[in-house]
Amino acid sequence: MDKKDQNTEQNILNAAKKVFQLKGMDGARMQEIANEAGINKALLHYYFRSKQMLFDAVFKAAFEMIAPQLNEILNDESSIEDKIKNFTYNYISFIIQHPYLPNFIIQEINRNPEFILQMKENPGFPNLKKFKNQINDEVKAGQIKPIKAEQLFINILSLNVFPFIGKPLIEAIGDIDDNQFKLLIEERKTHVANFIINSIKV
């Protein structure tokens, strides 16, 4: 594996990422990925044997970008309030840089739920254990209102992730353009945390 090899491989991955995230597994075409990478279609199969394997590599890379973000709120040591503030701010900032990521991951997990089971094997896969303990403790200590950790987690995830997935719907119903949407998202970096904390603070 010389430099050129690495370049080509990364080049293919970048092109594949672009096309897969835009069109999904079913909508993507190997020819389009080859064009995007500026290479021959056969070379795709030389580096990644099949469309499925190329897709798997792209999906895995995408998921490995998201997983640490989630672990930030699940496994960090600070108080729940601080965590919510940090997480919403960091997550929204991060997704602004990678706007296709959430929809891509959610879409493909739904298309083939067995994907996520493979990811689950990975040691870095997010899990709710620590978060559950923390919420239960803080509820017991009277620091926040009674709430089930699972529901709170779903709420945090929903409020942060959905706006990016539902963007075209939100823009249509709110009758706003991309720029106004961008401003709303910018606002949400702090709004979401305040909204959640308002709801659970004693």
Place this chain on the structure above:
Amino acid sequence: MDKKDQNTEQNILNAAKKVFQLKGMDGARMQEIANEAGINKALLHYYFRSKQMLFDAVFKAAFEMIAPQLNEILNDESSIEDKIKNFTYNYISFIIQHPYLPNFIIQEINRNPEFILQMKENPGFPNLKKFKNQINDEVKAGQIKPIKAEQLFINILSLNVFPFIGKPLIEAIGDIDDNQFKLLIEERKTHVANFIINSIKV
């Protein structure tokens, strides 16, 4: 158009709905829809000229199931608290009966954002106007905490819609099975409204 005609047409629509909602436009196959409907593939083209037109019919029908649900919270006359309670309860109950609907609609809107522009022409298409006025009025009257109507709407939508779209991800991270997920969703019929109202009540 006799009885049999209507039956076949509806039969095709049902089959197409099933396949399209499960596989999406790109993943669906005309042959599979024909099999599902128990008819010849050519008959699909006899009733709906192309895959695109069949898909459009299915999508439109799906959207027309969702739109009135959204209008319930946008255009109803009752207080914001009552609306949130009613909407979350009704929406979640409704989606439990049609679990593939949210993902299908969001998915296909993202694949082709021009779809939603066509839907927007429809007079029944949800819009934020009335909702905005109501929120602004209730904020001014000191009945709820200051909040931008757009953000509140996004929050309501997120908390209600996302769990269904993110189901496999939530199940994986929470390490729960379909049955436990179902219980969480059942809980959310009231939890979501309480969570929102907690956050905005004075």
Place this chain on the structure above:
DNA sequence: ACTTTTGTTAACCAAATGGTTAAACTATTT
């Protein structure tokens, strides 16, 4: 220098796929 391995391409292939055709079958009209 030459042999071997690795990287790249153009041309090709078989299967799948959306769509068409022409004929058969069924109901309706006259």
Place this chain on the structure above:
DNA sequence: AAATAGTTTAACCATTTGGTTAACAAAAGT
């Protein structure tokens, strides 16, 4: 009952698509 119009099918077609092959080019090893 004959003609007409509407419904359904089997067979077919052109194109697209993921994947392969064989030849060529470029490094790397000897």
